Amino acid sequence: MENKEKVVVRFPPSPTGLFHIGNARTFLFNYLFAKQNDGQIVFRLEDTDKERSKKEYANDIIENLKWLGIEPDFATTVKQSERSEIYKKYLEKLISEDKAYLAEERKDENDEAYSTSSGQVIRFRNPNKKIVFNDLIRGDIEFDTTELKDFVIAKSLEEPVYHLAVVIDDFEMGVNYVIRGDDGISNTPRQILIQEAIGAPRPIYAHLPLILAPDKTKLSKRKHGEQVSVSYYREKGYLPEAIKNFLAMVGWNPGIDQEIFSMTELIKIFDIKKVQKKGAIFNVEKLDWLNREYILHLSDKEKFENFNSEFSKTKWGGSEKTKDEVFMQKLLKLFLDKIHRWGEVKELVEMGEYDYFFEKPVLETNKICWKGEGKEKAKSITEEVLSIMDEKDYEKIKEEIWKLAEKEGKGEVLWPLRYALSGREKSPDPFTLIEILGIPEVINRIKNAIQTL
RNA sequence: GGCCCUAUCGUCUAUCGGUUAGGACACAAGCUUUUCAAGCUUGGAAGCAGGGUUCGACUCCCUGUAGGGUCACCA
Numbered sequence: 001m002e003n004k005e006k007v008v009v010r011f012p013p014s015p016t017g018l019f020h021i022g023n024a025r026t027f028l029f030n031y032l033f034a035k036q037n038d039g040q041i042v043f044r045l046e047d048t049d050k051e052r053s054k055k056e057y058a059n060d061i062i063e064n065l066k067w068l069g070i071e072p073d074f075a076t077t078v079k080q081s082e083r084s085e086i087y088k089k090y091l092e093k094l095i096s097e098d099k100a101y102l103a104e105e106r107k108d109e110n111d112e113a114y115s116t117s118s119g120q121v122i123r124f125r126n127p128n129k130k131i132v133f134n135d136l137i138r139g140d141i142e143f144d145t146t147e148l149k150d151f152v153i154a155k156s157l158e159e160p161v162y163h164l165a166v167v168i169d170d171f172e173m174g175v176n177y178v179i180r181g182d183d184g185i186s187n188t189p190r191q192i193l194i195q196e197a198i199g200a201p202r203p204i205y206a207h208l209p210l211i212l213a214p215d216k217t218k219l220s221k222r223k224h225g226e227q228v229s230v231s232y233y234r235e236k237g238y239l240p241e242a243i244k245n246f247l248a249m250v251g252w253n254p255g256i257d258q259e260i261f262s263m264t265e266l267i268k269i270f271d272i273k274k275v276q277k278k279g280a281i282f283n284v285e286k287l288d289w290l291n292r293e294y295i296l297h298l299s300d301k302e303k304f305e306n307f308n309s310e311f312s313k314t315k316w317g318g319s320e321k322t323k324d325e326v327f328m329q330k331l332l333k334l335f336l337d338k339i340h341r342w343g344e345v346k347e348l349v350e351m352g353e354y355d356y357f358f359e360k361p362v363l364e365t366n367k368i369c370w371k372g373e374g375k376e377k378a379k380s381i382t383e384e385v386l387s388i389m390d391e392k393d394y395e396k397i398k399e400e401i402w403k404l405a406e407k408e409g410k411g412e413v414l415w416p417l418r419y420a421l422s423g424r425e426k427s428p429d430p431f432t433l434i435e436i437l438g439i440p441e442v443i444n445r446i447k448n449a450i451q452t453l
Numbered sequence: 454g455g456c457c458c459u460a461u462c463g464u465c466u467a468u469c470g471g472u473u474a475g476g477a478c479a480c481a482a483g484c485u486u487u488u489c490a491a492g493c494u495u496g497g498a499a500g501c502a503g504g505g506u507u508c509g510a511c512u513c514c515c516u517g518u519a520g521g522g523u524c525a526c527c528a
Binding site: 013016046141143156182207209249257259279281287412414415 | 456458475
């Protein structure tokens with residue numbers, strides 16, 4: 001084989017909003033592609049829009065990139081706002097070669113939106129030709145650039161517009177693979193025109209299908225709210241590994257039945273040519289399922305740490321009982337049966353789902369009875385259950401209660417017991433409750449139920 | 454509307470001309486120590502339409518239809 005050129009990809013977010021989940025996927029694909037080719041990933045902040053670019057957004061992007069554990073080569077970080085000298089050089093050259101020219105404002109005077117702008121702009125002298133470029137994912141794409149007219153490439157020598165800056169930067173940074181969202185397809189011909197004008201080689205393009213909302217339109221902050229940003233998923237308690245795994249599988253799949261992949265596996269198996277052509281709907285249910293799988297695969301220590309940190313944020317967070325590690329371990333087990341993401345710990349606790357572990361439940365007489373009736377029966381059975389509690393051994397108690405349940409009917413025994421302990425129509429099973437509450441407290445609560453009856 | 458892209462279960466997808474069209478999520482039913490959750494088992498669920506090409510099309514071509522993207526002195 002001839003010596004292959006080193007792969008250089010780029011991640012050029014514009015810091016005009018929180019790190020977008022679709023952007024994260026675009027970057028993930030760039031990352032996988034670069035890693036598997038031992039390439040470089042340059043990072044560039046496209047902040048030429050002074051009005052909308054904010055430092056906090058740049059920080060959000062960088063922070064979440066780190067959180068996700070997929071990082072570009074931050075050492076190469078470039079900010080377009082600091083490169084106006086470079087763009088100016090190109091602009092002057094283009095003008096001197098008559099490939100661009102100064103023009104008076106806007107041509108469509110009737111467009112009021114622009115009537116307030118002042119001064120001159122720099123327009124590109126469009127050679128008006130057909131451009132055909134090859135896309136790794138879609139094959140050849142053809143455009144007639146005539147309709148582009150003499151488009152604006154800069155507001156002034158100091159203020160280049162996106163297309164110009166991108167082409168110059170990609171060229172100067174040696175980018176040879178441009179992997180971006182397919183909303184960039186229609187930008188490609190004008191960028192190619194600029195490349196040709198400044199004598200830059202054409203990179204290889206790959207346009208990724210967009211991630212769509214359930215309404216089948218492009219995920220956007222305006223339309224779909226905060227769930228378009230990475231930080232939202234971070235706050236909801238999703239694991240970065242699960243998010244990456246999920247994102248990798250929307251719009252791409254390796255053609256085998258496996259669903260769960262480590263980053264190492266993904267880097268090995270990812271194939272940009274197998275990327276789907278059509279947009280894919282962001283399927284939160286699948287993300288939830290995947291995230292649960294990842295939570296369950298955490299080590300016991302990690303689970304416990306995560307759980308404790310989540311639980312400390314709840315209303316029972318500071319309470320005395322949370323200092324009891326054995327108790328917390330048991331509680332964790334309960335939550336692990338239920339949750340798909342760590343954020344649910346707080347959500348469930350705040351909804352009062354587990355209040356009965358921290359305070360005595362308030363009982364309603366008729367609810368103690370199985371199917372809501374049979375007070376006398378419920379009372380006698382519950383008294384019998386109470387006597388079983390004299391046994392000191394948990395296993396023995398369980399066995400005896402079960403014997404009673406077989407004799408009297410499961411619902412007749414188990415329901416009142418469970419309700420007496422939790423005061424809820426829905427809760428974990430009574431044996432689990434006994435184990436977590438502890439026998440002395442269980443005796444208290446059963447007595448309380450008998451009194452209520 | 455112009456230009457561009459796309460089209461297999463509800464969703465993500467496998468199939469690179471010959472398959473009972475496969476898997477996963479979701480859903481439904483049943484089971485498991487009452488309820489909830491989880492788990493297990495089983496099940497329902499798809500080739501946009503019409504023309505070609507071919508012995509044979511989900512697969513290739515054309516047209517239509519539908520959906521999406523893009524049309525800035527924003528990136």
